[in-house]
Amino acid sequence: MAAAPTPYTTRPQYSSSVLVRGTPEYERCRRNNPSSATPERYPREIHLPKTPQDVAAALRKATELGVHVGIRSSGHIFGLGALVHDGIMIDTSFLNRDIAYDTDTQEIAFGPAVRVEEVAGKLAEINRFFPHGHAPTVAAGGFLLAGGQGWFVRGWGATAQSWITKMEIVVPSGEVVTASRTENKDLFWAARGSGLGFFGVVTRFWGRTIPRSTLWERNFTFEVGNKYEALMTWALTKGDETPKYGTDLNLTIYYPEKYDPNCSGDDIPNPATLHMSLSLLCYADTKPQAKILLSAYDDMPAEIKDALIEMKPVTKTSFQRIFQTKRGFIGLGGDKRWSILSMLSEPSVPMPKLLSYIKPAMLELPTRTSVVFICTCDIVPDEVDSAVTIPQQYYISTITQWTDPKLEPQIYQPMRDRYRRALPVSAGVYVADYDVTCDDANGKVMSxxxxxxxxxxxxxxxxxxxxxxxxxxxxxxxxxxxxxxxxxx
Structure with missing residues (x-):
């Protein structure tokens, strides 16, 4: 009999720092993931360290047993590679779970399980900015080891590239070391961009901050119909014409039923009516500045005007309001089950060819609550600086969501097939979305x-x-x- 759905919590509580397979708390911890589709993989032990020394003890235990180690900061990597069967999983939920701000260096420091919404809350308190992630419950560890597609990535680079100054890392020997551009430089290089392939446990990050400004948003909603090519060409081309610094450009494709609380989500209406929304954001001190930053989208060709459902002008918003919207697009546990496939587009591919290859993944969504997400990243790799070495012009992803376990395992394969067919126009894959359980649609994670x-x-x-x-x-x-x-x- 399948286990009952477990509510996902970002601040769990357990009676022990080491949970052993076969106990109720072990199983509750194993299943504390944003997706209730927890695979049948069972670590021998789950360690819940609070300090680097606790991490070192877990690594020594793994070495003594001769088993592998998996690290979980929040579990938004839906393949859950941290669940190493018969190995040791280190859950970092309690590891340096705090955020500190140094007024002299203007840096923040935090542990690997600190969530995006927690970082945003601290920044609001101190009136500073740091490019955290977009989804509220994603943790720092997975986000930053993947490089970090943070806010305003187009101009300010991946967060780990441009903003992280230092890391505290427990290496496999159990030694606690500091890695930066001046200490253990090889480790610092490898940690930033290798994601779930990294070979240590980061126990604390340090990042620089800048003064806080104001967040502004402009929205468009279209009915896709037979205008896929025209809408996508306009949206992405206008993104290329938008200034890089201080802008954040996001596109979603979804069924409008997604927002109906009575929608079970496990079937597709016939005929399906997809909507496309543009969320165009910028960071500026004044509204006139914001209007200028987002003005490329003032020019709308006649061929897509009749597909326009709604247009909202530039309006002041907040990270907290964006988080509320994002909660409908990401895993929150309970009975919801999630998977994600993605690719990073090859910049040299002509736009018509790119749109043709990705079209099935964009329009043939498996369920009514599935969604496509595209972000214009414009990340330029610097192989000398970090392991973030795949160009990231457009981050293109399809998030599949369902509730009925009977749809598994078949529900995974159609989207894998669609992304596999799109590999010829892909530069690689964002390492946070790399699937260690199935290589069908994986691309390269670095050069x-x-x-x-x-x-x-x-x-x-x-x-x-x-x-x-x-x-x-x-x-x-x-x-x-x-x-x-x-x-x-």
């Missing part, structure tokens, strides 16, 4: 030369290989390089 460098650094710090996910990266790179999905542009 070939960066992966070679990463593997050498990994061998130095983790010679016994207790962190196993790097092996999956090698398999994917070999698949792509052997021409199985090689781009022909």
């Amino acid at each position: 070939d030369t960066a992966l070679a460098r990463f593997l050498k650094i990994r061998e130095k710090w983790d010679p016994k290989g207790i962190f196993p996910n790097y092996k999956k990266f090698i398999e994917t790179h070999n698949k792509i390089n052997q021409g199985l999905h090689k781009a022909k542009i």
Whole structure:
């Protein structure tokens, strides 16, 4: 009999710091994920450290047992690679779960399980800005190790590239080290962009901040109908014409029924009517400045005007209001089940070819509560600086949501097939979305030369290989390089 749905909580409570398989608290912890589709993988033990020394003890235990280690900060990587079967999972929910601000350095410091909404709350309190993530319950660990597609990424770069100054890391030997651009530089390079392939446990991050400004938003909603190519071309082209600094451009495609509380979500209406919404945000001191930053979208061609449902002018908003909207697009536990497929577009691909290849993934949504999300990132990789080495022009993703477990496992495969067919126009995959359970649609997580460098650094710090996910990266790179999905542009 399937276990009852477990409400997801970002601040769980347990009676012990080590949970052993077969106990009720172990199972509650194992299932404390934003998706209730928890795979049948069972770590031997779950450790809940509060300090770096507790982490070191867990790593020593894994070495003694000769087992692998998985790290969970929040579980928004829906494949849940942290659930290492017969290994040790380190759940960081209690690890340095605080946020500090240094008035002299103007830096914030926080632990790996601190959530986006917690960081935003602290920043509002101190009147500062740091480009945290967009989804409120995502934790710092997964977000920053993936590089971090934070607020205003287009001009300010991935958060880990431009804003993180230092990390405290427990390495496989159990040693607690500091990594920065001046200390353990190889470790600092590898941590920023390797995501779930990283070979250590980050116990604290330090990041610089700047003075706070005002968040503004402009919205458009269209009925897609037969205007997919025209709408997408206009939306993405106007994004390219929008100033990079201080702007945040997001596109969603969804069924309007998604917002109906009575919608079960497990079936698709016939005929399906998809909507496309643009959420165009900017950070500016005044409304006139905001209007200028978002003015590229003033020019709307006649061919899409009749598809327009609603247009909202530039209006003052807040991160908290955006978080409320995002809660409808991400996992929150309960009976909801989620998966995500994504790709990073190859910048040299002509727009018509890109739109053609991704069209099935954009329009053939598996359920009424599934959604497409596209963000204009414009991240330029710097292989010398960090492992963030895949260009990120457009981040393109499809989030599948359902409630009935009977739809599994078949529900996963259609979207995998659609993203696999889109690999010829992909530069790679955002490492936070890399699927360690199925390589069908995975792209490269870093360049070939960066992966070679990463593997050498990994061998130095983790010679016994207790962190196993790097092996999956090698398999994917070999698949792509052997021409199985090689781009022909």
